[in-house]
Amino acid sequence: MSGLSIQNVKKSFGQTHILKGIDLEIPDGEFVILVGPSGCGKSTLLNCIAGLEEVTEGRILMGDIDMTYAAPKDRDIAMVFQSYALYPNMNVRKNIAFGLEIRKMPKQEIEEIVDRVAKLLQIENLLDRKPSQLSGGQRQRVAMGRSLARQPSVFLFDEPLSNLDAKLRVEMRTEIKKLHQRLGTTIVYVTHDQIEAMTLADRIAIMRGGEVQQFGTPQEVYDEPANIFVAGFMGSPSMNFLRVEVGGADGQYHVLVASEGHTYKLPSPPTQADLSAYVGKQVILGIRPEQLTHVMPHLESGPFVTKVAVKVEVTEPTGADTLVLTRINDEECECRVHPAEAGKPGEMMDILFNMEKAVFFDSETEARI
Amino acid sequence: MTTHNAQASVLNENKLDGNRMSTSKRSKGIDYWLPKLVLSPTVAITIVFIYGFILWTTILSFTKSRILPQYEFVGFEQYVKLFLNDRWMGALANLAIFGILFIGICMVVGLVFAILLDQNIRAEGALRTIYLYPMALSFIVTGTVWKWIMNPTVGIEKFMHDIGFSGFSFDWIVDPDMAIYTVVIAGIWQSSGFVMAIFLAGLRGIDTSIIKAAQLDGASLFAVYTRVIIPSMRPVFFSAFIMLAHIAIKSFDLIMALTGGGPGNATDVPAIFMYQFSFTRGQLGIGASSAVIMLMGVTAILIPYLYSELRGEKQ
Numbered sequence: 001m002s003g004l005s006i007q008n009v010k011k012s013f014g015q016t017h018i019l020k021g022i023d024l025e026i027p028d029g030e031f032v033i034l035v036g037p038s039g040c041g042k043s044t045l046l047n048c049i050a051g052l053e054e055v056t057e058g059r060i061l062m063g064d065i066d067m068t069y070a071a072p073k074d075r076d077i078a079m080v081f082q083s084y085a086l087y088p089n090m091n092v093r094k095n096i097a098f099g100l101e102i103r104k105m106p107k108q109e110i111e112e113i114v115d116r117v118a119k120l121l122q123i124e125n126l127l128d129r130k131p132s133q134l135s136g137g138q139r140q141r142v143a144m145g146r147s148l149a150r151q152p153s154v155f156l157f158d159e160p161l162s163n164l165d166a167k168l169r170v171e172m173r174t175e176i177k178k179l180h181q182r183l184g185t186t187i188v189y190v191t192h193d194q195i196e197a198m199t200l201a202d203r204i205a206i207m208r209g210g211e212v213q214q215f216g217t218p219q220e221v222y223d224e225p226a227n228i229f230v231a232g233f234m235g236s237p238s239m240n241f242l243r244v245e246v247g248g249a250d251g252q253y254h255v256l257v258a259s260e261g262h263t264y265k266l267p268s269p270p271t272q273a274d275l276s277a278y279v280g281k282q283v284i285l286g287i288r289p290e291q292l293t294h295v296m297p298h299l300e301s302g303p304f305v306t307k308v309a310v311k312v313e314v315t316e317p318t319g320a321d322t323l324v325l326t327r328i329n330d331e332e333c334e335c336r337v338h339p340a341e342a343g344k345p346g347e348m349m350d351i352l353f354n355m356e357k358a359v360f361f362d363s364e365t366e367a368r369i
Numbered sequence: 370m371t372t373h374n375a376q377a378s379v380l381n382e383n384k385l386d387g388n389r390m391s392t393s394k395r396s397k398g399i400d401y402w403l404p405k406l407v408l409s410p411t412v413a414i415t416i417v418f419i420y421g422f423i424l425w426t427t428i429l430s431f432t433k434s435r436i437l438p439q440y441e442f443v444g445f446e447q448y449v450k451l452f453l454n455d456r457w458m459g460a461l462a463n464l465a466i467f468g469i470l471f472i473g474i475c476m477v478v479g480l481v482f483a484i485l486l487d488q489n490i491r492a493e494g495a496l497r498t499i500y501l502y503p504m505a506l507s508f509i510v511t512g513t514v515w516k517w518i519m520n521p522t523v524g525i526e527k528f529m530h531d532i533g534f535s536g537f538s539f540d541w542i543v544d545p546d547m548a549i550y551t552v553v554i555a556g557i558w559q560s561s562g563f564v565m566a567i568f569l570a571g572l573r574g575i576d577t578s579i580i581k582a583a584q585l586d587g588a589s590l591f592a593v594y595t596r597v598i599i600p601s602m603r604p605v606f607f608s609a610f611i612m613l614a615h616i617a618i619k620s621f622d623l624i625m626a627l628t629g630g631g632p633g634n635a636t637d638v639p640a641i642f643m644y645q646f647s648f649t650r651g652q653l654g655i656g657a658s659s660a661v662i663m664l665m666g667v668t669a670i671l672i673p674y675l676y677s678e679l680r681g682e683k684q
Contacts, residue, residue: 073587089600099586
């Protein structure tokens with residue numbers, strides 16, 4: 001077993017630069033998720049790690065060994081593909097055994113491994129079926145079984161769950177997490193689904209346009225996003241972004257928001273940002289919907305909590321909470337309130353602005369202040 | 370008065386409804402009968418000219434017919450005569466040589482070309498068209514062209530002599546032992562491009578991540594093709610085989626144009642035998658029996674194919 005070190009990896013096709021210098025240090029046994037919108041280069045990076053595509057520049061190390069130009073089969077990695085990529089002409093048993101047979105492992109040993117893997121993934125009863133006779137979830141298991149059989153030092157997953165229906169996806173997500181906890185093997189997992197990223201990862205690398213925007217634990221990227229892109233990408237419903245003016249002095253700063261003719265001063269916690277350079281200027285306030293709640297007495301007295309009267313535009317019940325869409329500073333703003341407390345469209349209602357976890361972004365660079 | 374009117378209108382409506390119903394019934398009748406009416410001439414023609422003549426030929430094969438059909442039945446006498454005829458046995462042997470080599474080499478050449486074309490090469494479209502183009506020619510043209518190319522006094526042999534290789538010899542077409550192989554060459558030239566197109570379509574249907582997965586599993590490119598891709602193209606092989614097999618059994622025009630069945634009877638095949646016995650040598654009975662044997666050959670290939678196709682549809 002070994003960690004993975006990606007050093008300044010670049011990949012270009014002619015003049016098109018897909019990866020613009022990626023640096024990731026992945027310790028042994030970590031579950032890392034590459035997440036980002038389509039075309040951000042996450043799958044290309046995975047293919048580069050697998051050796052299916054050659055990097056233009058940079059190095060890829062596994063343990064201490066430079067694997068940048070090693071053939072895929074020499075890298076001791078296994079990959080699970082979005083389309084499962086099972087061999088259609090072989091039954092499940094052969095599919096799992098193929099990689100071992102190619103490596104000329106003794107028959108006896110292969111059988112033992114296949115049985116062990118099948119037991120682990122609960123596919124013993126499917127071993128003699130062809131891939132075409134399996135459901136999506138079963139194919140997914142077989143694809144995982146095939147990669148498990150070789151006991152590689154790194155697993156690569158390329159959007160493995162995106163072809164499954166929603167319920168099965170949640171089940172398989174849990175299974176993958178359990179599997180990682182049991183095996184403790186390094187995993188690099190690509191997805192465009194931020195919920196998958198949050199739930200599975202030890203650390204998340206958020207990518208955009210061939211660059212890593214932030215590499216941190218799920219809680220870090222959620223609470224302390226590096227920039228507006230990361231803040232907007234992680235979390236559902238998305239974080240609210242409001243253009244606000246900064247006021248105050250001597251370490252006590254506030255931002256101004258307007259709703260229905262009234263202006264409110266929202267205090268900025270000094271732990272969140274140093275706004276001294278921005279007094280009198282505009283910044284972008286990032287605040288998640290769950291920080292904008294209905295009036296709860298035990299919260300109301302908090303030092304960074306302000307009651308704001310807003311007009312309800314649209315309500316979206318989700319069951320546990322109701323999302324209330326309103327307008328603040330003439331920009332759309334979503335609040336998460338208790339279903340019983342939600343106003344009706346057109347009505348006014350009081351919302352508590354809890355600034356404890358608010359973040360601020362420079363309005364030009366979009367980086368976090 | 371008003372109630373009366375109302376009643377009347379209700380009655381009217383009922384009547385209208387009745388009318389509408391009858392029209393709809395009639396139009397349904399037209400919908401029902403029109404397709405059958407339109408298709409019936411084709412069905413009739415097919416029944417008479419294909420199945421009818423198959424039946425007639427089969428009947429004739431059991432009669433003593435010579436130049437003209439006659440209906441004195443002699444049981445399997447014509448079949449016995451047929452299989453005692455050396456020329457027929459020679460034709461069958463030729464068909465075996467031609468069939469095996471033609472189908473085998475076409476498949477190999479087609480597959481190799483398809484795999485090479487599948488490596489994301491430049492100008493693939495142009496190459497594909499070039500390889501496929503012989504299929505656009507009729508076998509008569511192919512036969513005539515190859516007759517000239519392989520003719521020792523005008524073709525390759527003369528060309529090699531002209532550029533100085535005076536010892537060069539390529540006279541298969543006039544050599545009774547080798548002439549059948551010239552038919553194989555021309556047939557392969559004509560059909561392998563088509564087989565390539567079928568295989569290429571099959572290769573394109575394979576998910577590229579399967580190839581990636583096999584590479585990660587440690588398979589070489591050769592192993593990827595021999596152990597994963599080619600085995601998973603079994604239906605494509607089957608289709609290609611059926612196409613080539615019935616071309617081989619029915620082959621007539623290519624051989625007529627290329628060698629005329631000669632030299633002597635060296636490139637005789639069942640189709641030529643059947644044609645000559647039926648229509649130029651006045652042995653309609655033997656000709657008919659040879660035709661029935663050929664039909665049985667084609668059927669033996671097609672029935673399993675149709676069976677697997679239809680069974681596949683049901684699933």
